[in-house]
Amino acid sequence: MRMHDNVASMTETKVSAGSGETGTDRESTADVREWREILARHADLSCALDRELQAGHALGMSEYEVLERLAELPEQSAKVSAIAKSVHLSQSALSRVIGRLETAGLVERVMCTQDRRAVIVQLTESGLLLQTEAQPTQRRVLAERLHAPLLKSCE
Amino acid sequence: MRMHDNVASMTETKVSAGSGETGTDRESTADVREWREILARHADLSCALDRELQAGHALGMSEYEVLERLAELPEQSAKVSAIAKSVHLSQSALSRVIGRLETAGLVERVMCTQDRRAVIVQLTESGLLLQTEAQPTQRRVLAERLHAPLLKSCE
DNA sequence: GAGTTTTGCATGCACATGCATCTAATGTCT
C-alpha cells in the first residue's frame, strides 16, 4: 500500500448548526472524530509497516500478514478459505498474494486430498525463516507508532 | 477519547506504565491485538461506507472525504496543498480525486492569484448539496458499525 | 537581474485490489 507521510493539519470542525435536534448530532460528531482517528492511525501504521517490511525483508503488508497467520498455526499450513477468514482481503486478492509468496518460495500450494477443489498453503523453511526475521520489525514499528501522538486529524 | 476504549468485547490493551521496558513479548503481542483490531474495524467501516456512499450518492469514500472537508470550511474552498494535509491520500491521488469531483461538477478548480502555482478547490452548489445529502448516510453507517462487534463480513 | 533551488500540482507508469466470471469438484434432489 505504502501511503505518503504527511504532517500538520487543517481541521476546523464546524459541522453542526445546532437546531432543536436530539443528542444524535453530538454523538455522530463524536463518531466522526473516532472514525478519523482510526483512519489516521491506520494510514500511519500501514505506511510505516509497509515501508519497513519492504525495505528490510522485501515483503508487503499483505504478504507478511499471510506468513504470520501460517506461522502461528502448529502445522504451519491452512486452506486458502481458512486464511481468507482471518485476513482482510478479497478471495481474489488473497489468491494473488499466495501466488507471489509461492513464486518467492515462501509457501507451497498443495492439493487437498479430502476436497480436491481446495488448496492447502504450506509454509516453507525459508518462509518460516523470513517471517521469524520480519516479526521483530513489525513489533518494533507497532511499539513505536501505535500509541504515538497523531500529527493529523487533531486540530 | 482513545479509540480502543470502546471496541466491543475485545481484549483490553492497556500498556503498562511502570517499567521502562520496550519491545517485550507481552507488550508486543498486546500491540498486535490492538493493531489487528484497527485493521478489522477499518476494513469493515471502509467497505460499508464505500458501499453505501456509492449506492446512495455515487460517491467513493475519498471523494466524500474531500467534499466533507470543504463543506466544513466557512469559505468552502481550500488549496490542494491544504486539503492534502487533512486527508490520507498522496498528493497525486488527491489530484485525481479532485479531477473526478470536478468532472462531476461538484467542485471547481480556481487559479490562486497570490500564488499562481497553487490551485484553489471550490465547492459548487451541487457539491454542497450532495455532501449535505450524503452526510446522514455516513453518520448512520458510523453509528451502526463503529462500536458493533466485528463480524468480518465485508462484501 | 540571472541562475539555482524549492514548491505546487498534474501525469506516465506500475501494481495491488475488488468484481465478475470461469473451471473443476462436491453436494443435493429426485
Added chain:
DNA sequence: AGACATTAGATGCATGTGCATGCAAAACTC
C-alpha cells in the same frame, strides 16, 4: 445415475493508489 446447485480457487478486467517525473511559478542566492 443424471441434473442442477453450491463451493473452492484462479483469472480477465477496470479502477484507485503511490512513486517518479515533468512543468510552471515562486523563492532564494549571488
